[in-house]
Amino acid sequence: MNSVRIGQSNIEASRIALGCMRINNLNIDEAEHLIKSALELGINFFDHADIYAYGYSEELFGRVIKNNPLLREKMFIQSKCGIIRRSDVSSNIAFDFSEKHIIEAVDGSLSRLNTEYLDVLLLHRPDALVEPEEVASAFEKLKSQGKVKNFGVSNQTPMQIELLKKYVKVPLIANQLQLNVVECGMINQGLNTNMRNAQSFMHDGSIMEYSRINNMTIQAWSPLQVGLFEGTYIDNPDYAELNDSLQSLADKYNVTKTAIAIAWILRHPAKCQVIVGTTKYSHLLDLCSADSITLTKEEWYDLYKSAGHPLP
Numbered sequence: 528m529n530s531v532r533i534g535q536s537n538i539e540a541s542r543i544a545l546g547c548m549r550i551n552n553l554n555i556d557e558a559e560h561l562i563k564s565a566l567e568l569g570i571n572f573f574d575h576a577d578i579y580a581y582g583y584s585e586e587l588f589g590r591v592i593k594n595n596p597l598l599r600e601k602m603f604i605q606s607k608c609g610i611i612r613r614s615d616v617s618s619n620i621a622f623d624f625s626e627k628h629i630i631e632a633v634d635g636s637l638s639r640l641n642t643e644y645l646d647v648l649l650l651h652r653p654d655a656l657v658e659p660e661e662v663a664s665a666f667e668k669l670k671s672q673g674k675v676k677n678f679g680v681s682n683q684t685p686m687q688i689e690l691l692k693k694y695v696k697v698p699l700i701a702n703q704l705q706l707n708v709v710e711c712g713m714i715n716q717g718l719n720t721n722m723r724n725a726q727s728f729m730h731d732g733s734i735m736e737y738s739r740i741n742n743m744t745i746q747a748w749s750p751l752q753v754g755l756f757e758g759t760y761i762d763n764p765d766y767a768e769l770n771d772s773l774q775s776l777a778d779k780y781n782v783t784k785t786a787i788a789i790a791w792i793l794r795h796p797a798k799c800q801v802i803v804g805t806t807k808y809s810h811l812l813d814l815c816s817a818d819s820i821t822l823t824k825e826e827w828y829d830l831y832k833s834a835g836h837p838l839p
Contacts, residue, residue, distance in 0.1 A: 528569030528818045531798050533744045534700025536677045538646060540603050542793055543815055544572035546748065546804035550587055551580035553806055559591045564808050566601055568815045574703075574746070574802050575640070576607035576651055577632050581614050582639055589641035599642060606640070607651035607681060607703075608632035622654035629665035633674055648675045649703055650691075652682045663694040670697055679703070681746075685737040702738060704731075706747035706799065708769065708791045708834045709760050715836055722839050735797060745799045747792050751785060760834075761785055772833040776826060782816045787830070789817035794827050 530539045545565045550558050562573070575585050585606065592599055608629055611620040633648060648669070650662070669675040679701035680688060688699060706713065713735040719727035738745050751759045753766075760766040761773070761784055773784035780787065792801050803814050822830075832838060 528815065531744065531800050533647070533677070533800065534679065535698040535742050536647075536700045538572075538603055538677065538700075540572040540800065541570045542800055542818055543570055543789065544574050544605075544746070544800055544802050545570050545811070546574045546802040547584050547588055548576070548579040548804055549584070549806050551583045553587070555587065555590055555594075557806075558587050559594065561806060561808065561811070562588070562591050562598070563595075565811060566598070568811065569818075570811075570815070571601060572603045572605065572800070574605050574607075575636070576610070577636050578607075578610050578612045578651070581612070582635065585636055585639035589639050592641045603646040604640060604642060605647035605649065606633075606636045606645055607649040608636070609651040609654060622652060622656070624650055624654040624657045624662050626661040626665040626668075629662065630668065633669055637674060644673055645675045647677045647679060647701065649679045649681045649701065650683070653680075653684075653687050657690075659691050659694040662691060663696065666695055666697050679743070681748075684732040685734055686732060688737075688741075688743075699743060701744045701746050701800075702734070703746040703748055703802070704734065705749050705752075706745065706792060707750045707752070707760075708788060708830050709753050709766065710749070711831070711834075711836070714795075714831075718836075719839055724839070726836065726839075739797050745797055746802050747799045748802045748804075750792055750801050750803060751788055761788065766834065768833045769830065769835075772830050776822070776830070780820050782820065783813045785810070785813050786817040786820065787822075789814055790820040790822055791827060791830050793817060793820075794822045 528541045531542045609624050666678050677700050678697050679699050681703035712730050715726040716729045753760050773787045776787045777784045805811050
């Protein structure tokens with residue numbers, strides 16, 4: 528699999544990463560098979576968060592590492608922290624980017640994952656009450672102690688990142704954002720600059736351009752999903768035209784529609800890394816075939832338009 532340099536780090540990671548949010552639905556043997564299969568397919572980057580299954584997804588992954596200690600040196604492990612959630616409440620309780628919470632969260636993740644360090648730690652969404660001096664202190668301590676090698680954010684705007692950078696001296700190498708052919712507001716706005724249509728409205732402060740200028744890798748989450756909980760657009764009758772276009776290109780390249788959907792993200796010159804969350808080997812194999820496809824500009828724009836995004 529082709530690789531991508533993650534921001535200003537020395538991490539050369541697979542362009543497709545395995546998101547581990549749902550591995551809690553697997554038993555230990557199934558989880559081990561999935562992780563080993565991912566590595567065999569060339570995926571060497573694994574994405575976690577301390578809140579996924581309230582820590583159990585990390586714990587299960589850590590059990591695989593404990594049973595197969597040589598696997599650790601073959602992979603990059605990323606986790607996220609900052610969201611407060613309880614199993615008896617259906618939504619997030621709060622966000623906490625305090626120094627105390629960040630350090631305690633990392634220690635918890637390291638214990639569950641059975642590893643001495645994280646390759647990357649992301650702040651999980653923004654915290655309106657963030658005190659960037661505390662974030663800076665936490666990051667400096669974690670890096671000096673060897674517990675975290677690199678740092679980044681998720682779902683943050685350019686100005687939120689700039690506020691952090693006023694105090695945080697380590698490079699912020701990645702921003703995890705939802706991006707796919709349906710959910711691509713960061714692309715819509717750029718294409719509709721100086722227009723008075725709905726697509727011209729700026730929701731995220733030109734985060735795509737900001738990321739490219741500042742050498743921050745965009746990690747695209749939910750690459751096949753509509754919104755947060757609306758399900759996939761693949762074979763969704765509400766996106767019939769898009770699926771027809773996906774199928775046409777799937778036939779041309781002899782892959783699946785899901786592979787074409789991933790290839791659409793990978794075609795963008797921002798050099799995004801795509802986080803896929805499947806727990807099925809067959810689906811993972813399909814998704815990985817996207818790595819060998821380079822869509823033409825006309826094909827890329829045809830998919831964009833068929834998803835309901837008019838060109839000005």
